[in-house]
């Protein structure tokens with residue numbers, strides 16, 4: 001696996017320490033939640049200098065906040081970026097980034113399997129603004145290169161994807177994107193900075209839904225974008241005016257969650273691999289999708305660009321939705337929810353989570369079987385997760401009549 005570590009300091013150490021020192025007060029070991037909306041100045045010159053950015057400090061909560069800044073600095077360190085700016089949600093990070101750079105008449109190239117919300121921006125909002133969108137078959141690198149060659153302002157990637165964990169070669173695509181002067185943007189939510197640093201692979205901007213693995217506890221929404229100062233300042237300006245600001249309480253929860261990011265992801269991907277292998281040998285399972293399996297279509301690319309294969313996998317049941325409806329309620333250690341990246345194992349059928357807006361035919365055309373179930377593996381003992389699956393499958397065998 002590629003070992004493109006971002007600095008001399010380990011990523012686990014940065015997850016714990018980075019971004020915090022500057023914000024600590026009263027000798028407290030933890031970053032405070034600063035709830036203040038505004039900041040008071042006695043010296044009018046100092047106020048002015050902070051307001052115009054000549055001096056560091058804070059003016060108003062929609063723009064900057066110390067707790068939020070600690071969160072941004074920590075993610076920035078983990079992605080090895082020059083700058084980072086945060087948002088109220090992952091979708092706010094994605095939409096603000098796109099709207100910062102795209103203008104009527106522009107063209108964007110992406111893939112068909114992006115996150116559902118992102119896909120809605122591509123198919124609904126951007127065309128309405130006279131922005132051309134070319135969506136390529138995920139994993140078809142030649143097709144993506146062909147579309148890039150026609151020229152584009154942004155090349156937007158997401159890898160691994162939802163829910164069949166397909167992989168795109170970031171280095172190869174970034175090179176093609178740069179060739180036409182495109183801005184290369186990568187949604188790194190599934191991989192996390194523990195496994196993959198798109199900026200090191202040639203991307204210009206990396207985006208996270210911090211709601212998922214970064215926070216890790218499914219109790220706070222947030223988003224973040226990292227890249228060079230010039231690009232991030234433009235996005236920050238767009239966000240500060242449009243107002244999709246991250247709340248300081250959420251920033252604190254995300255910051256605290258991130259301290260254990262490495263521990264969690266390491267455990268989750270270790271368990272994901274065991275569960276994937278176990279499911280491969282289970283009767284009634286049609287297919288298992290996990291980039292760590294040698295049977296995965298893009299296993300080689302995953303091995304090249306990721307340090308680990310992540311905590312997300314999916315499997316398809318032969319009995320379709322009917323079998324899924326028998327299996328899922330039977331699981332004990334499982335949230336059946338539209339979330340992922342949390343410490344609890346979470347199951348979700350594509351039909352009710354990532355691809356709820358699609359028809360049966362559309363899902364089929366996208367290569368998503370009706371019996372597809374996504375698993376976001378938690379940090380529980382893997383023996384318990386496997387035993388839980390086994391008893392649920394026993395129940396399925398007894399109750400499903402093919």
Ligand SMILES: *Cc1c(COP(=O)(O)O)cnc(C)c1O
Nearest residue numbers: 089090091092115189209211222
């Ligand atoms: C959840 C998710 C998003 C959107 O994030 P929100 O915080 O829910 O707005 C974007 N991309 C990916 C890959 C996601 O899983």
